[in-house]
Amino acid sequence: MTTLSEVARLAGVTSATVSNVLRQRGKVGEQTRQRVLEAVAQLGYRPHLTARALAEGRAPTLALVVSSIANPFYPEFALAAERAARERGRFLIVCNTNDDPDTGRAYLDQIAGTLSDGVLIMNANLPMDELKKTERRGAPVVLCMWEKPDAPPELPCIAVDFYAAGATAAQHLLGLGHRHIGALVGSKKSGIHAERYRGFVEACAAAGVKHTLQSARYIGDTVEAGYQATIALLREEPQLTAIFASNDLPALGAMNAIADLGMNVPRDISVIGITDIQWARVSRPALTTVAVPTEEAARMSIDLLLALIEGRSPSPVMRVTATPQLVQRASTAAPRKRKA
Amino acid sequence: MTTLSEVARLAGVTSATVSNVLRQRGKVGEQTRQRVLEAVAQLGYRPHLTARALAEGRAPTLALVVSSIANPFYPEFALAAERAARERGRFLIVCNTNDDPDTGRAYLDQIAGTLSDGVLIMNANLPMDELKKTERRGAPVVLCMWEKPDAPPELPCIAVDFYAAGATAAQHLLGLGHRHIGALVGSKKSGIHAERYRGFVEACAAAGVKHTLQSARYIGDTVEAGYQATIALLREEPQLTAIFASNDLPALGAMNAIADLGMNVPRDISVIGITDIQWARVSRPALTTVAVPTEEAARMSIDLLLALIEGRSPSPVMRVTATPQLVQRASTAAPRKRKA
DNA sequence: ATGAAAGCGCTAACAT
């Protein structure tokens, strides 16, 4: 490992000068500058990022805490965040908690402020006070995907209007002529998908279509749960002509269930999801969904975190991404006339 | 930020003692130990990982260089590697190159040895000498998924017997009675999927079935490429009853193409892939594929890298994972009798 | 058993 002083010695200057040359700071004579640059090249010198971080009092890394690998959306987001971080000159440490709060806590305790300058939180199933504690200790925290723009948390966040997403999904189905729509809510009643469902319900009501809780199922956010719930739902509510899922995964499960029931999507039943994960493009039929601006959310999260770190932003701020947009594919169509 | 010396002051000792207590090193009297522990708790002290890394001369992080986000296998592997790293007490920095060698080079130059103790390479499209250079500078490098167990590279690697994977896929199809099998090779002729194809071809030959290049297509490793190639292939070679794809993505594309051609998988055409990405379980029909031991490969990669870092292993070593195993799902079946 | 002190590789005043 070549160090600064080795370069300095070779160039016949002191390490401070080398540092100045490398960081284009302070005044350095053109001649010495050249000599230093040569020495750097000759020795293949590369700054020791850890040492620099310690001296500067700031780390070159950011951390992203994600809850799980099971949902393919998280990796998609993680890679997007990594790219955004890199564009801002930072490295990204990925912290996968597998939905275990203890693991998340351990991560926060270990790296926030000691290895990473700040932390991105992606639905990590961590209690608010844990996060606020981290922030109080000096490491800014950003919630990457807050679901309620009208109820900001006490922490900086990037919000996505999921209420609108749910409403958009409902309007699409309603516009197609559906009047009996089942709902798959991929979380507990008070969980993070609640807003989406609320948007859906209220859009139905606004169109004069009453959606009853009977046609809704609170389930896990997985393909399998969507599958099972759909089987049960269609048995109990055979008049349904469409299914709204609060997320793409259960939507995909619904499509499989419908196929296995011997029916056709979208001819017999339409299906719509929310998010637009990569799978949505590949499924057959391709899934109609309301796309969340993933890239934008990742970029905004990184930018907000950096602003916080650099003291360019007050702490509890909320920034809202573009509104989720309908992506019409092949899983939705007008309901077909059914015999009563 | 509480520092060691603050804790020391509160406990009425020196920072060396605190350090000893925390790292269970050296001799410390039980009484002072207690006092130190109390001070640590009271102040909420957490070791500054960056400072520790500098002092110890070893970083708590490992880096993973991945080529792309487009293939969902990479994120799956990345999260698996992260988990394995964490189990070994290390943090994982993800470096996504988007398949750009320059980006990869930049990553290596910046963090190898200066922020991360070692580097994992996942098909990062980087030239060997670049990697060897990194290694020479003192940062161990491990190739996470080497395709040829019988031709070890000059770098430490975890090998997966993809030749066997190709052969297994072929044998499955052959066993079902297929005699006319098309092949989708998701890389250039000399690319990383070449071994898989070789395994496939030789297994066919061993069974007395000759597979000609006419029924093969070298394509990109994507769903779309698999789709297009399948359309073309089936038009030119209508006698085909099965399609072998060197990867799940093209296999999925093939299934979609066959469906769009008005045929049924597996009744009219069988499809098999390699890898067993998550999508394979969700597609309809569910994809029969030859599963690569992803978790194991990730774990072995991390372990090998750590062994290298700690000097517990000679440098050019190859470790081979368990052999890929057939996962039979619904996309393969016996060929149906066709009229000549 | 505990303390003093040097140093990891770098940055950033402050001198000269």
Added chain:
DNA sequence: ATGTTAGCGCTTTCAT
């Protein structure tokens, strides 16, 4: 324009 010096927070001999 360049050098000197004092850290950053921690670990680790080496004394005591």
